[in-house]
Amino acid sequence: MNTSFIGICLVATTSGACAPPIYSPWVTKITGGREHSTMRNIEKLGTKAGQLPLKIGLLADPQGTPEDLESVIKSMNTQDLEFILVLGDLTDFGLLEEFIQTYDSLEKSRVPYFTVIGNHDGISKGKDIYRQMFGPFDYSFEYAGLRFVMWNNNKYEFGTTNLQWLKGQLADKPIVNSHAPPVADAFTADEVAEWLQLYDSSDLVASIHGHRGTHESFFAIYNEVPIYTVPKTNGIYYSIAEFAEDQSVTFYKCKPECKLER
Amino acid sequence: MADDISRVEQGTAAQDSDSLWLPDYFTAQAGSYTGMLAIGIGYQPFDYLRSDVSFGFVPESVGGTSIQSLAWKTNLRFCGFRDFYGVGSTLSTGLGLLYGFDRDLFLALPEKYPAGYYPPTAIRVLLSVAINLEVANQEEVFFDYSWHDSGVYRYLESDRFESLFELGTYGIGYRHFFQ
Numbered sequence: 360m361n362t363s364f365i366g367i368c369l370v371a372t373t374s375g376a377c378a379p380p381i382y383s384p385w386v387t388k389i390t391g392g393r394e395h396s397t398m399r400n401i402e403k404l405g406t407k408a409g410q411l412p413l414k415i416g417l418l419a420d421p422q423g424t425p426e427d428l429e430s431v432i433k434s435m436n437t438q439d440l441e442f443i444l445v446l447g448d449l450t451d452f453g454l455l456e457e458f459i460q461t462y463d464s465l466e467k468s469r470v471p472y473f474t475v476i477g478n479h480d481g482i483s484k485g486k487d488i489y490r491q492m493f494g495p496f497d498y499s500f501e502y503a504g505l506r507f508v509m510w511n512n513n514k515y516e517f518g519t520t521n522l523q524w525l526k527g528q529l530a531d532k533p534i535v536n537s538h539a540p541p542v543a544d545a546f547t548a549d550e551v552a553e554w555l556q557l558y559d560s561s562d563l564v565a566s567i568h569g570h571r572g573t574h575e576s577f578f579a580i581y582n583e584v585p586i587y588t589v590p591k592t593n594g595i596y597y598s599i600a601e602f603a604e605d606q607s608v609t610f611y612k613c614k615p616e617c618k619l620e621r
Numbered sequence: 622m623a624d625d626i627s628r629v630e631q632g633t634a635a636q637d638s639d640s641l642w643l644p645d646y647f648t649a650q651a652g653s654y655t656g657m658l659a660i661g662i663g664y665q666p667f668d669y670l671r672s673d674v675s676f677g678f679v680p681e682s683v684g685g686t687s688i689q690s691l692a693w694k695t696n697l698r699f700c701g702f703r704d705f706y707g708v709g710s711t712l713s714t715g716l717g718l719l720y721g722f723d724r725d726l727f728l729a730l731p732e733k734y735p736a737g738y739y740p741p742t743a744i745r746v747l748l749s750v751a752i753n754l755e756v757a758n759q760e761e762v763f764f765d766y767s768w769h770d771s772g773v774y775r776y777l778e779s780d781r782f783e784s785l786f787e788l789g790t791y792g793i794g795y796r797h798f799f800q
Contacts, residue, residue, distance in 0.1 A: 380652025381790035383677070384745050384769050385721050388685030426779035452742060452771050456788075460775070483742045484686060484725055515734050593778070 384454050387484045389491050393462050397494030400471035404442060409503035411606065414439055416470075417598040419446035419538075419569025419589035422479055425460040429467065430595045434615035436469045438599065441502070443468055444509075446569030446589050447477025447538030453485025458492055473500070475509045477538040477569065478545070481516030497524050505532045505564060505602065512537040512554075514545065522553065529561035532606060540568035540577070540588045555581060565608045567600065576612050576620060585610070646798045648673050653767040653792025654719055654747060655692045657683055663796070671696045671713075689722040694747065709755040717747040719769065745769040753796075761796040 416435045421428040435443060445465065450457035458480075465472050474493050479485070490496070496511035508528040512520045525535070539545040541554050558566070558581060566586040571577060574596055577588035587610050590596040598620070599611040611617040644662035651658055656677020663673025672695040679688040694717035701711045720728075726743035730736070751765035768776075772788035 380792055381654060382652060382657045382679045382684060383688045383690060383721070384654055384719070384771070385686070385688050385690075385723065385726070386679060386684040388683065423775055423778045425775065451774070454771055457771065457775075482725075482739060484723070487686065515738065518733075 381456065384456070385484050386455055387487045387491070389455070389488065391459075393459060393492055395494055396462065396465070396492065397473060397498065400442070400473060401500050404471045404500070404502060409441060411503050411602055411604045413441055413503045413505075413602040415600050415602075416440045416443035417446065417567060417587075417589045417600055418443065418592050420448040420477070420572055421445070421461055421464070421592035422448045422451045422457065422477075424593040425464055427595050428461060428464040428592050431592055431597045431615065432464055432467050434595065434613065435597065436467075438617075440470050440599070442470050443472040444507070444536050444567065445472055445474040446536060446567065447475045447513075448479045448569060448572075449474065449477060449489075450480050450485060453480055453483035453488070455484075455488050458485070458488050462492055473507070473509060475536055475538055476511050476513065478513040478516050481513050486516075497521060499528050499533075501531065503602070505534055505606070506530070508533050508535045510535060510537040512539050512545075514539075514550075520550075520554075522557065525554075526557050529557060529563065532562055532564050534564050535566045537568055539570045541566065541581075541586065545570065558582065558584060564602070564606055565600065574614075576610070578610065578620065644799065646671075646673070646796045648675055648794060648796045650675065650677075650792050650794030652790060653749060653765050653794075654745070654769055654790060655694075655767075655792065656688070656690060659690075659692060661692070669698045671698070686723075691720045691722070692747070693718050694749070696749075696751065698753070711753045713751045713753060715747070715749040715751065715765070715767075717749070719745045719747055721745075745771070748773065759798040759800075761798070763794045763796065764791065765794065766791045 418431055449461040476489050476496050480489050499506055499508045510525050514520045541551045543551055563584045568588045571588050572591050574590050574594055576590045576598060579586045585608055589598045595615050597613050599617055601609045610620045612620045645665040646663045648663050649660045655675060657679045659675040659677030661673050661675025663671055665671045674693050677690045677692060681687040694715050696713040696715040698711045698713040721743050728741045728743045730739060747767050747769050749765045749767040751763045753761055753763040756762050766789055768789035776785055776788055
């Protein structure tokens with residue numbers, strides 16, 4: 360073995376361009392301080408006194424298109440938003456590399472962001488990674504007199520949906536945010552009915568979701584409450600929800616220019 | 622070019638039929654998704670073609686979870702150099718499959734999911750490029766850069782990635798040829 364070869368080895372293994380290799384697609388060890396973003400963002404938001412009217416950004420299903428996600432965040436940074444809700448499916452395969460790309464893009468937001476876990480995030484080792492990187496699967500926070508409920512409703516990946524937890528959150532003007540919308544697709548008709556029944560006895564303001572994976576947004580009214588599904592990020596799509604002083608909500612669809620939807 | 626490759630291949634010529642099933646080389650590798658350490662055996666049916674199987678592992682302290690995987694990689698060598706920093710070398714490109722042993726991964730879709738809900742999560746397709754350096758007779762060191770299907774998919778979906786090299790990882794390996 361000659362000295363030239365040793366030189367190549369040293370350059371390859373010690374050069375600053377060489378970050379540690381990725382030993383497996385299924386590693387879960389998080390590096391670079393990419394942890395507990397939910398807690399950090401709640402703390403960040405807690406220092407502000409929220410009040411109506413309020414504008415928040417909505418994005419969903421950014422999996423597979425981190426560049427488009429970055430463009431969405433860049434566009435959202437030009438809007439007068441208080442925070443961003445990310446409606447799940449941050450990854451396609453629940454892999455750490457995918458989570459890192461999404462996380463790094465979201466961290467470029469100038470306002471706090473809050474995620475719910477999507478069904479794709481719950482496969483492979485995704486649950487472990489999500490919990491470390493973002494935080495709890497179910498949580499809520501209050502802002503501007505509204506309660507934002509972030510609910511994990513991925514029944515196949517988690518075995519069940521915790522409707523009891525949701526029921527306990529449906530007070531104080533809740534806005535329910537989950538990955539899967541209340542349609543007979545990821546759920547049976549009976550499960551949808553059971554879910555919506557919980558809304559009947561609450562003062563729900565809105566129900567916001569992702570999962571449909573198309574550029575179309577979906578809007579429905581249930582007992583005078585809007586149920587809105589955010590378009591997929593791919594193609595630089597997102598939405599804005601504007602809450603008026605009377606707590607009524609208006610949705611805008613953006614690509615990235617925003618147009619009134621409902 | 623053929624002369625160049627055959628020179629690099631001295632000592633690794635095809636075997637006779639009696640030893641057809643004996644492996645041609647031992648391989649060990651770190652990185653490139655195959656493990657913190659992956660060891661295995663390989664065959665070289667032609668000068669330009671190599672195929673190996675290796676078992677890799679990543680300890681929990683390094684990977685966050687204990688990982689065992691099996692990698693099958695086939696490499697096609699397409700270019701040789703007589704003298705690259707003093708050693709014979711070849712460039713190669715490879716295709717392979719990586720199988721992960723973990724209860725959270727599946728090959729066949731578990732019954733709890735609707736039909737066709739997810740592709741298998743225990744298998745990843747690997748693509749790689751490598752430079753192989755013949756550092757001594759029967760000894761070879763290689764540096765490779767690998768991608769798996771998810772990275773390639775993200776590259777194709779987002780045509781604004783500056784480089785494919787943002788979406789993969791590298792590894793270093795060693796081969797010992799038995800003859």
